Amino acid sequence: MATTTLRLESQPVRLEGVTKLFGKTAAVDDITFEAEAGRLTTLLGPSGCGKTTTLRMIGGFYEPDAGSIHIGPKFVNTVPPHARSTRTVFQSYALFPHMTVFENVAFGLRATRVPRGEIGPRVDEALDLVGLTGLAQRSSGQLSGGQQQRVAFARALVTRPEVLLLDEPLSNLDAKLRVHMRGEIRSLQQDLGITTIYVTHDQEEAMSLSDHVVVMQAGRIDQQGPPHDIYERPATRFVADFIGTSNFVDARVESVAADVVEVAALGSILRLAPPVGAALRPGESVLLVLRPEHLHLQDPDTSDGVGFPGRVASVAYLGAVATYEVALDGGATVTVDNPAPVGAALRHAGDPVRVRLEVDRVYVVPRTDSDTIRRSP
Amino acid sequence: MADETSAMTGRAGSRAPRDPARLRLPRALREPAVAIAYGLVLFVVALLVIYPTYTILIESVRDPDGGLTLARYVRFFSSTYFLHTLYNTLLVSGIATALSLVLGFGFAYAITRTDLPLKGFFTAVVLVPMLLPAFLIAFALILLLGRNGVINRFMYAAGEWLGLADPSVLQWVIFGSHGVILAQTLTFFPMAFLVFSAALSSIDPRLEEAAEDLGASYWYTLRRVTLPLLAPAAFSSALLVFMFNASAFGAPAVLGGGRLFFPQASMLAPEAIIQILGLYDWGMGTTIAVILVVPSLLIYVLGEYYLKKRSYVTVSGTPTAFRLAVVPPAVKWTLFALCLAVSIFIISIVLVVVAGAFTRTWGVNYDLTWRHMATALQASRASIINSLVLSGGGAIAAALFGTLAAYLFTRRSFRGVRVLDFTAMLPYALPGVVMGLGFAVAFGGRFELIVLTGTGTIIFLNHFIRRMPFGLRSGGSALKQIDPVIEEAAADLGAKPVYSFLRITFPLLRATIMGAFVFGFINMMTDITAVIFLVSPRWRLLSIDLFNAIDAGRLGVAAALSVIMIVSTFVVLIVVWRASGRGLDFLRRS
Numbered sequence: 001m002a003t004t005t006l007r008l009e010s011q012p013v014r015l016e017g018v019t020k021l022f023g024k025t026a027a028v029d030d031i032t033f034e035a036e037a038g039r040l041t042t043l044l045g046p047s048g049c050g051k052t053t054t055l056r057m058i059g060g061f062y063e064p065d066a067g068s069i070h071i072g073p074k075f076v077n078t079v080p081p082h083a084r085s086t087r088t089v090f091q092s093y094a095l096f097p098h099m100t101v102f103e104n105v106a107f108g109l110r111a112t113r114v115p116r117g118e119i120g121p122r123v124d125e126a127l128d129l130v131g132l133t134g135l136a137q138r139s140s141g142q143l144s145g146g147q148q149q150r151v152a153f154a155r156a157l158v159t160r161p162e163v164l165l166l167d168e169p170l171s172n173l174d175a176k177l178r179v180h181m182r183g184e185i186r187s188l189q190q191d192l193g194i195t196t197i198y199v200t201h202d203q204e205e206a207m208s209l210s211d212h213v214v215v216m217q218a219g220r221i222d223q224q225g226p227p228h229d230i231y232e233r234p235a236t237r238f239v240a241d242f243i244g245t246s247n248f249v250d251a252r253v254e255s256v257a258a259d260v261v262e263v264a265a266l267g268s269i270l271r272l273a274p275p276v277g278a279a280l281r282p283g284e285s286v287l288l289v290l291r292p293e294h295l296h297l298q299d300p301d302t303s304d305g306v307g308f309p310g311r312v313a314s315v316a317y318l319g320a321v322a323t324y325e326v327a328l329d330g331g332a333t334v335t336v337d338n339p340a341p342v343g344a345a346l347r348h349a350g351d352p353v354r355v356r357l358e359v360d361r362v363y364v365v366p367r368t369d370s371d372t373i374r375r376s377p
Numbered sequence: 378m379a380d381e382t383s384a385m386t387g388r389a390g391s392r393a394p395r396d397p398a399r400l401r402l403p404r405a406l407r408e409p410a411v412a413i414a415y416g417l418v419l420f421v422v423a424l425l426v427i428y429p430t431y432t433i434l435i436e437s438v439r440d441p442d443g444g445l446t447l448a449r450y451v452r453f454f455s456s457t458y459f460l461h462t463l464y465n466t467l468l469v470s471g472i473a474t475a476l477s478l479v480l481g482f483g484f485a486y487a488i489t490r491t492d493l494p495l496k497g498f499f500t501a502v503v504l505v506p507m508l509l510p511a512f513l514i515a516f517a518l519i520l521l522l523g524r525n526g527v528i529n530r531f532m533y534a535a536g537e538w539l540g541l542a543d544p545s546v547l548q549w550v551i552f553g554s555h556g557v558i559l560a561q562t563l564t565f566f567p568m569a570f571l572v573f574s575a576a577l578s579s580i581d582p583r584l585e586e587a588a589e590d591l592g593a594s595y596w597y598t599l600r601r602v603t604l605p606l607l608a609p610a611a612f613s614s615a616l617l618v619f620m621f622n623a624s625a626f627g628a629p630a631v632l633g634g635g636r637l638f639f640p641q642a643s644m645l646a647p648e649a650i651i652q653i654l655g656l657y658d659w660g661m662g663t664t665i666a667v668i669l670v671v672p673s674l675l676i677y678v679l680g681e682y683y684l685k686k687r688s689y690v691t692v693s694g695t696p697t698a699f700r701l702a703v704v705p706p707a708v709k710w711t712l713f714a715l716c717l718a719v720s721i722f723i724i725s726i727v728l729v730v731v732a733g734a735f736t737r738t739w740g741v742n743y744d745l746t747w748r749h750m751a752t753a754l755q756a757s758r759a760s761i762i763n764s765l766v767l768s769g770g771g772a773i774a775a776a777l778f779g780t781l782a783a784y785l786f787t788r789r790s791f792r793g794v795r796v797l798d799f800t801a802m803l804p805y806a807l808p809g810v811v812m813g814l815g816f817a818v819a820f821g822g823r824f825e826l827i828v829l830t831g832t833g834t835i836i837f838l839n840h841f842i843r844r845m846p847f848g849l850r851s852g853g854s855a856l857k858q859i860d861p862v863i864e865e866a867a868a869d870l871g872a873k874p875v876y877s878f879l880r881i882t883f884p885l886l887r888a889t890i891m892g893a894f895v896f897g898f899i900n901m902m903t904d905i906t907a908v909i910f911l912v913s914p915r916w917r918l919l920s921i922d923l924f925n926a927i928d929a930g931r932l933g934v935a936a937a938l939s940v941i942m943i944v945s946t947f948v949v950l951i952v953v954w955r956a957s958g959r960g961l962d963f964l965r966r967s
């Protein structure tokens with residue numbers, strides 16, 4: 001997609017205590033977040049966690065049952081979709097089947113009575129922007145999936161929205177195109193500087209695209225922050241599990257200080273950074289989160305840093321890395337990803353090993369999942 | 378250690394107060410255009426459905442001196458004559474319904490489950506009776522099997538040739554219960570056919586294959602798997618066909634007179650018409666109409682809201698492609714014989730009417746003549762124009778309004794819309810006699826609220842409201858096929874409800890609207906039961922002229938009028954078909 005001179009008046013979107021009920025069950029339950037102006041915010045979570053519902057409330061298709069939604073300074077809870085400055089790219093693209101590409105893109109301009117003379121040039125510019133120059137007269141049924149998606153983008157952007165809403169925009173494309181379009185969407189978004197809210201269940205997509213990630217589970221927000229924070233410092237077991245792979249090891253809190261907690265795990269006492277957003281009490285059971293790539297296999301007699309003895313249970317050689325299942329003598333089994341060594345140095349099932357931890361990359365999360373976090377002050 | 382940019386768990390601050398508007402008004406109605414449209418629908422339904430139904434009820438219990446009385450109902454159920462009318466109706470309808478189901482199932486099974494030759498031909502022919510008014514079929518039966526009918530003339534000649542003492546013993550004269558039953562069966566079996574063939578083609582073929590796989594024979598599979606699966610469809614089409622049979626007027630009026638099971642009495646719908654138009658007894662006429670309404674409504678409610686939920690097969694489902702079951706040859710060729718015989722009979726109905734129009738004196742002198750056509754065109758010129766204008770206008774209004782209502786009910790619905798939908802569908806369930814009489818009572822000066830007697834308006838409104846349910850139903854099911862996200866996209870792009878409806882929904886429903894128009898138009902052109910109460914010397918209609926010609930025994934002119942009716946509906950059909958070309962293309966593509 002080409003760059004453009006088109007600059008948009010972006011606005012932040014703010015949700016406060018927003019709840020949406022279907023019947024008696026809350027599809028979205030008391031969520032609060034802000035999508036900053038000009039940045040890309042992702043709603044990430046498994047299917048059914050309420051991402052689409054949230055996006056549809058922002059677009060005006062559902063009305064919140066509680067809470068408030070602001071776009072810029074404007075309270076929009078009851079504003080109908082056609083009167084909002086948001087534009088959605090729907091998962092199914094929702095192109096108008098009885099119209100050409102040109103008519104599809106021009107629709108928003110005509111519907112809002114943009115002067116006739118402006119329409120042609122603006123449509124052409126939008127089509128250039130998404131790389132569809134020359135396809136204006138095609139009927140929308142004659143396009144490939146990728147082209148349809150570009151039309152959907154052009155159709156949304158041509159009206160110069162303040163906020164762009166994307167609901168799993170890549171899920172209907174094949175894997176190769178998905179990665180390519182991901183890059184295009186990101187650069188388009190940055191070129192235009194448009195506030196964008198992006199819904200996906202694909203953590204890799206979320207990580208690679210976002211300025212800000214909001215992780216949702218069962219209608220609630222578990223954690224939000226920049227991608228690397230979410231990955232490096234998961235606040236809940238769910239987040240640690242959903243984003244990347246994690247080992248969980250049982251532990252017990254020994255003492256709590258302002259910037260350090262001591263926990264007992266695998267027969268040792270570890271001094272760790274306190275978890276985000278939750279207060280721990282001494283004696284409480286917790287979980288340690290160990291990322292496979294932050295664990296290192298060593299010969300059993302090594303003794304640098306903090307490590308635990310164990311035995312290799314199985315090995316999967318994946319080329320760039322080798323993934324080991326290691327049964328620790330302390331009882332737990334952990335997964336370890338290490339760069340695959342050259343030939344003979346690969347360890348084998350049954351080999352005694354030592355698993356070293358990077359202590360500054362071990363995190364504590366409450367044991368009883370997110371509930372603990374929510375109830376804490 | 379938790380710096381400011383890092384993770385924060387979502388936690389509500391102060392909740393915004395509930396928006397007070399949502400407590401007052403459903404969200405859909407907050408759009409002014411939608412609220413206005415709902416207002417219009419409510420007005421139309423109240424004026425043209427509820428008000429006439431209400432007045433007919435009141436009229437049937439109104440005492441001449443102002444009080445209320447049930448005397449007429451008592452009289453109905455204690456008089457042998459009226460009870461015989463009821464029995465005649467039940468017997469004729471029951472038998473005709475059973476025959477319609479058998480024929481409809483035979484055709485549907487032959488067409489969907491076998492590889493018979495001429496399947497395309499059978500499919501086309503089976504739909505012809507739907508284009509013809511019931512009394513026209515009855516009339517054609519007279520031309521074939523009346524005393525001077527071609528077949529009976531031939532049989533008489535054969536009897537003479539054989540030297541029989543009474544050559545007429547070979548004749549089978551159509552007048553009587555058997556004639557009414559035959560005419561009604563032919564008229565209504567296509568309805569059963571449509572239900573059965575939709576049901577048959579949406580039964581998962583793997584069920585039948587599984588039965589065969591488990592060692593079941595053809596007959597066992599048919600009896601224990603196929604037919605039980607069809608039972609709900611069979612039951613609902615039986616109810617529907619019975620409802621139409623029971624309120625039929627045309628065939629009994631043309632073929633029934635004094636020769637039914639209980640020969641002293643007629644049938645309910647014709648009796649209501651005799652009471653009003655012959656005896657000017659509005660009280661008794663409306664009483665009979667109400668008696669007709671009750672079972673119709675029960676049947677409609679049962680079919681619409683109870684059976685649909687119990688159905689094993691989705692009647693509107695997409696037909697599944699499957700290998701044809703191995704049908705025993707005996708079954709196959711029996712079905713073939715049945716389909717062929719019925720098809721030939723249907724075609725001869727059309728041919729005999731055309732022949733009758735250009736024949737000097739049917740049954741006596743078969744010389745070619747233009748005389749009947751000239752008479753018909755001259756004497757009924759105004760009627761023809763009236764019919765075309767009122768049916769054309771009525772059908773456009775019905776299709777558009779029905780579609781608009783369907784849009785509102787499916788896309789802008791709120792709590793309580795189902796009641797409105799049900800009420801708007803009532804004109805479909807209510808017999809023509811009831812809707813016609815209802816209009817005559819409501820707008821005829823007996824209630825002095827609105828008086829429209831003798832105007833074209835009253836006919837137009839009656840046409841409109843009776844066929845509006847087609848648009849409502851077909852629009853509703855078409856809208857279910859269109860992903861609502863298309864319309865959401867329009868709103869998202871800034872289109873207001875009216876703009877979105879006109880630019881997106883309406884064009885996408887084009888083919889459906891055309892279909893509702895065609896169906897409505899045909900039914901309006903051929904209707905007599907309702908409009909018989911509404912025509913006046915200034916506003917005559919083609920169908921009524923035709924009925925009167927048959928009634929008066931002017932067979933040649935009647936045949937000429939029939940040809941005019943068939944040709945003009947056919948022309949409209951073709952024109953619309955061509956005009957909807959793009960709409961149909963679109964359907965094919967999606």
Ligand SMILES: Nc1ncnc2c1ncn2[C@@H]1O[C@H](COP(=O)(O)OP(=O)(O)O)[C@@H](O)[C@H]1O
Pocket residue numbers: 022027045046047048049050051052053054
């Ligand atoms: N229109 C609706 N009516 C009833 N329940 C709904 C509706 N839309 C969504 N839900 C329910 O709300 C929950 C969240 O749905 P959704 O927002 O679509 O999840 P996501 O987009 O994260 O997959 C799901 O349990 C879903 O079944």
Ligand SMILES: [Mg+2]
Pocket residue numbers: 048051052053
């Ligand atoms: Mg979703």
